[in-house]
Structures are given as C-alpha cells and as structure tokens.
Amino acid sequence: MMKRWPVVTRLLPLLAGLALLLSACGREDLSALRPQGPVAREQFGLMQLSISIMVIVVVVVFALAIYVLIRFRRRKGDDTIPVQVEGNHKLEIIWTVIPLMLLVVLGVPTIQSVFGLAKDYSQDENAIQVKVTAHQYWWEFEYPQYGITTAQDLVIPEGKIISIEAQTADVIHSFWIPSLAGKIDTNPAGNVNRMFFQADRTGVFLGKCAELCGPSHANMDFKVKAVDEASFQRWTTAMAAPAVLPEDPAVAELLASQCLTCHAIGDQGISLYPDLTGIGSRESVAGILVNVPEGEAEYTNEGTVYENLKRWLTDTEAVKPGNQMGQMDLTEEEIDALASYLAEQKLEY
Ligand code: HEC
Ligand SMILES: [Cu+2]
Numbered sequence: 414m415m416k417r418w419p420v421v422t423r424l425l426p427l428l429a430g431l432a433l434l435l436s437a438c439g440r441e442d443l444s445a446l447r448p449q450g451p452v453a454r455e456q457f458g459l460m461q462l463s464i465s466i467m468v469i470v471v472v473v474v475f476a477l478a479i480y481v482l483i484r485f486r487r488r489k490g491d492d493t494i495p496v497q498v499e500g501n502h503k504l505e506i507i508w509t510v511i512p513l514m515l516l517v518v519l520g521v522p523t524i525q526s527v528f529g530l531a532k533d534y535s536q537d538e539n540a541i542q543v544k545v546t547a548h549q550y551w552w553e554f555e556y557p558q559y560g561i562t563t564a565q566d567l568v569i570p571e572g573k574i575i576s577i578e579a580q581t582a583d584v585i586h587s588f589w590i591p592s593l594a595g596k597i598d599t600n601p602a603g604n605v606n607r608m609f610f611q612a613d614r615t616g617v618f619l620g621k622c623a624e625l626c627g628p629s630h631a632n633m634d635f636k637v638k639a640v641d642e643a644s645f646q647r648w649t650t651a652m653a654a655p656a657v658l659p660e661d662p663a664v665a666e667l668l669a670s671q672c673l674t675c676h677a678i679g680d681q682g683i684s685l686y687p688d689l690t691g692i693g694s695r696e697s698v699a700g701i702l703v704n705v706p707e708g709e710a711e712y713t714n715e716g717t718v719y720e721n722l723k724r725w726l727t728d729t730e731a732v733k734p735g736n737q738m739g740q741m742d743l744t745e746e747e748i749d750a751l752a753s754y755l756a757e758q759k760l761e762y
Contacts (some may be wrong), residue, residue, distance in 0.1 A: 534576035546587035564687035587624035
C-alpha cells in the first residue's frame with residue numbers, strides 16, 4: 414500500500430506532458446479540436462457527440478462491474494454456490510434497447526452530416542473552385558475561374574465556400590487541413606474526389622498529406638492562407654501578371670535553361686512542376702521550409718524566404734528525401750543569384 418503513491422507522483426509529469434502534447438501546444442491553426450470554419454465545426458460536433466456517448470457507456474459499465482465485483486464477492490467461510498439465474502426478460506430488453514437508442518442518437522446526426530458535407534458546389538458560381546493535384550511531394554492548386562495555378566499555398570478568401578476537386582498525379586495522397594475540414598483522399602486512375610470548406614477568419618492554417626506516399630510524405634505540408642475578399646482579388650490579378658525576368662543576362666539565361674524547363678514563372682517556362690510565380694511572398698519553400706521575417710527564425714526549419722530558397726537549391730535531398738527535382742549542378746554564386754531573384758518575386762495583395 415505504502416509504495417503505490419510514489420508511482421502515481423512519478424507518472425504525473427508524464428501525464429502533464431502528454432496533455433500538453435495532445436493540446437497541440439496551443440497553436441490553433443493545426444488542430445481538428447479547434448475548428449476554424451463551419452465544416453470543421455460540424456465534424457468536431459460529431460466527435461464530441463460520439464465521445465460523450467462512449468464516455469457515458471464506459472462509466473456506467475465500469476460502475477456496474479465494480480459494484481458487482483464488490484457486492485457479490487466471495488466471502489470468508491461462505492462456500493455455497495450462488496443462485497444460478499438464466500434469462501431475465503426485463504434486463505435483456507433493457508440492454509438491447511439502450512444500445513439501440515444510443516446508436517440512433519449517434520447515427521441520425523452522423524448520416525445527416527455525411528450527406529450535408531457531400532454537397533457539390535462545383536457548379537456554384539459564388540464558390541471558389543480549386544483543382545487540387547497531389548504530387549510526390551508537393552501540392553498544386555489550380556483556380557479555373559481565374560486561369561491561375563500555384564503551389565504549396567492555397568490562398569482563399571475568408572468566409573467563402575471553397576469547392577475542392579482533388580486528384581493525384583501519381584500515388585494515393587490525402588488532402589487534409591485539420592482546423593478547416595476532414596481529409597479527402599486523392600486516388601490514382603483519374604479519380605476525382607470533391608469536398609468543400611470555409612474559413613471563418615483570415616489567417617494561415619496548416620495542411621498535411623495524410624496518406625503515406627513515400628520517403629518525403631512527412632514533408633508534404635502545405636498552407637491555407639485565408640485573406641479578405643479584396644486581397645484575394647488583388648492576389649489573383651497579381652498572379653496573372655507577366656513575369657519579370659532577372660536583369661543580369663547570365664542569371665536570366667541560367668534560369669531559362671536550367672529551371673524554366675520544369676517550372677513556370679508568370680507567363681514564362683512550363684508548369685510541369687511547382688509554379689514559382691510570386692514564390693517570394695509564400696509561407697514556405699517546398700511546403701516544409703517555413704518562411705519567417707528576418708531575425709525571427711525559431712526552429713531549425715525556419716529562415717527567411719531567401720535563406721530557405723538557398724537551402725533548397727543547395728541540397729534538395731536533405732530537405733525532401735526522394736523529391737523529383739533532384740540535385741542541380743549549381744555553383745554557390747549561381748545559387749545565390751537564383752535565390753535572390755526568386756525571393757524578390759513578391760506579389761502585392
Ligand atoms: C526536372 C525538373 C526540375 C528542374 C530542372 C528544376 N526543378 Fe525545381 N522543382 C522540381 C520539382 C519536382 C519540385 C518539387 C519538389 C517537392 O517539393 O517534392 C521542385 C521544387 C522547386 C522549388 C520549391 C517550389 C515551391 O513551390 O516551394 C523551387 C524554389 C525550385 N524548385 C527552384 C528551381 C530552380 C531555381 C531550378 C533551376 C536551377 C529548378 N528548380 C530546376 C523540378 C525541377
Ligand atoms: Cu503523403
């Protein structure tokens with residue numbers, strides 16, 4: 414008896430740590446438990462409902478079990494065999510009807526939500542249409558209403574319905590923005606899966622690939638950047654503007670011959686791989702190197718956009734093992750020139 418409490422006190426810090434970890438360290442932009450839009454809120458409501466029912470069941474069942482264990486335990490000197498009861502209509506009806514009722518309470522709102530959230534907004538002119546294409550290991554976002562394509566940052570207007578058409582260019586991935594909506598898989602063989610979501614407020618929300626897709630799966634992050642309506646319109650206009658190529662002819666030539674064979678910037682190059690238009694104002698480089706203002710780097714994978722571009726161009730494999738850009742044969746001066754040029758590709762919005 415004496416020894417039991419120290420175990421509990423030793424476990425306490427662990428439990429406290431776990432609680433902190435599970436609360437996602439207080440960042441509200443990446444947790445499904447802190448919904449930031451109506452779709453996520455509805456899904457969170459279902460989680461709360463089902464967990465509440467399960468907790469009630471667990472508490473009642475355990476309470477009954479503990480009561481029975483204590484009340485009817487074998488007592489000293491009592492070797493009689495208890496009365497053997499077989500069948501009790503009243504009890505059997507009770508424990509059949511209660512679970513049935515619980516299933517109805519759980520099932521009706523779940524089915525309602527499943528159908529409600531499957532609503533197709535692909536023909537709705539008030540919704541923003543986005544074609545999402547998942548690639549090993551990056552995200553492509555095409556806006557057919559505006560004729561623009563971008564990568565890694567899904568820029569959306571706050572409060573508007575965003576209608577998603579999700580596909581994959583290679584293997585199965587899963588498109589997931591925890592604080593805005595549940596996941597949707599992107600399946601091979603030309604499958605198109607739809608979903609929609611909405612952000613209550615402006616801000617940046619973390620997105621993830623939620624289906625193991627290769628060595629850099631864990632690096633396949635993206636950001637949803639919700640801005641006000643006017644900024645969104647300015648962004649779409651800025652994205653469609655013609656490219657400004659590097660002033661230095663040597664850098665322009667390098668870019669054209671080595672980079673624009675895969676990438677596009679404005680009206681230049683081809684968009685086989687991530688479109689680099691406005692990459693200087695993005696939230697990240699390659700989805701995983703988080704861009705922060707000068708002097709604000711907190712974690713090892715944060716730096717200014719210029720520093721992150723340099724890191725990417727210096728060793729893509731170190732940033733994203735197995736990525737399909739591979740290592741370019743560039744001198745330090747060339748990397749510097751390209752990173753400076755790309756970092757300046759900022760959009761006003
Ligand atoms: C063979 C095609 C190919 C060539 C050539 C190429 N890239 Fe890439 N690039 C890619 C692919 C694929 C990715 C995406 C990698 C990933 O994230 O998995 C990428 C990603 C990037 C990114 C990050 C994009 C983003 O959205 O954050 C930058 C920046 C970039 N490349 C710059 C360059 C530059 C500069 C050159 C020329 C020196 C170049 N690339 C040449 C294929 C290429
Ligand atoms: Cu993945």
